[in-house]
Amino acid sequence: MEILDEGKGELLGWVDPEEHREWVRKNKCLSMEDKTMDLHEAISKFVRDGSYIAMGGFGHVRVSMAAIYEIIRQRKRDLIVAGKTAVHDLDVLIAADCVSKVEVAYSFGHELRGLSPASRRAVESGRVKVAAEWSNAAFQWRFKAAASGLPFIPAYVLLGTDTFKRSAAKVVKDPFTGRPICLIPACFPDVAIIHVHRCDKYGNCQIDGAFVMDYELARAAKRLIITTEEIVSTEEIKKEPWRTCIPYFYVDAVVEVPYGCHPCNMPGCYYFDEEHIAEYLRMTRTEEGTKEYFNKYVFGVEDFNDYLELVGGVEKLNYLRRLEQGRAKFVYPWISS
């Protein structure tokens, strides 16, 4: 195939699929075994300084904030993060100085809430480097290629743009149509962390709501940490096998963390804690405030349960549940008045 154009972004997370197959055969556990452990163990075992990590969910929806706080608590450094629509998850990691590189599809913003003060400081000063630009579809196709054990996926996106020039994709002449087509390289993250609604102790998972790219990401990553709202029996999973979206083969750790997505939105369970997010956005406007935030909410607490007490305990969590059911009044403290 004739190469017509090449993006000059850094190609991260790519390995020859042959190598990946061999790595899988050597390292992945194919028998159904108890994978439960606590957060401290899961993070210290699988996340290393410099690891390429990708978070499941959608930036501030069904993200494993409990795992992110644990990464910060363990002072992991120089992480490379997939900004595959990364919002609160990535911003918090950057603010805590755990990140040195980001691949960007959507990053450094909080969607409707505006840009991230902490991430903007980090990127505009050069402390965090953007290694490549992608689009959301391109990023998820990178995971899909990896999940399929293929080197790339062809697609009609990125073509003709600066996003392409800063990506690590290539344009070739398609041997079937004769027209240019974009080849999107696979991405095999070192670790993916996905928060789910329920799973058994082996890691057979169910997700309620939109899957976003977690079908693909779960299979693309070398190591997969599952945090879950609850651990259920395998009998429960077997009652409705069609609901299993991640089977145990891919899973390396299962950690039960109720409300593990707070202050973000866990579809069907609890809504955004807008008051907490507003406090975070306010405090991270300055370096001092950022330090204060982490001292208070991460280093100043024993564990995630302690954190939940600090952010308002049962009363707050019940309120977030009622919000999700549309039974309480929504608040938006970040709206400029």
Added chain:
Amino acid sequence: MSKVKYTQTEMMIVAASRLLEDGKTVFTGTGMPILAALLAKKTHAPRLAIIYEAGGMCPEIPPTIPISVGDSMTTYKAIMAASMDYVMNFIQAGYGEYAFLGAAQIDIYGNINTTVIGPYDKPKVRLPGSGGANDFGSLCWRIIVLMRQDKQRFVERVDFVTTPGYLSGPGAREKAGLPRGTGPWRVITQLGIYGFDDQDKRMTLLSVHPGVSIEDVQNNSSFPIKIPKKVEVTPEPTDEELKVLRSLDPYGVVLRK
């Protein structure tokens, strides 16, 4: 003449909603576009299928508007909670009629920047990047851009082409390999509605909003906008449209912002 006073934001949303034909698909981001799609569904386009990139397909009107294109409001009484792969393949295969995009900068050919203001390696402002915009802008049939207009936003050259418009002009999209028949279709600002000339693909004024002059349009653009012989005036929002619109955003998340 509407009796109720309305804001520029409301004018933009109402104008956008009127463009959406019933029985088609529309892909929206957060903010004004969601309200435009919901307003269309509540008024003239009840069979409009609203789809979100994270996987929400055809939700009903939610109790509050989504903050994220992946939050639980995007699957509120939906027909399917799918995945991004599902939605992106759906549009790549030709099922995506309308998509709304925002822009920090746009040029005469409708190329859009949402990545960086200033030089890429030393940005003045680092913006979030493409998100799904490059995908929608590449794959959907009719792109509607909703943005504020001034000389910093309507620029001769965007600092970064995040999402393809007509690139360097006629034929350029096809040459790059983008699916034929796609591209920017309308741009709606606080001043008016624009289209793109069939022949030279340059931005052309279609209508000015009430009270806006052609000079206002030109004075708020760094590139020359084509002005046709006869310029229409965008009809004002009706009282009914405003009533429905405000009911869709009871907390003023977008309308008060």
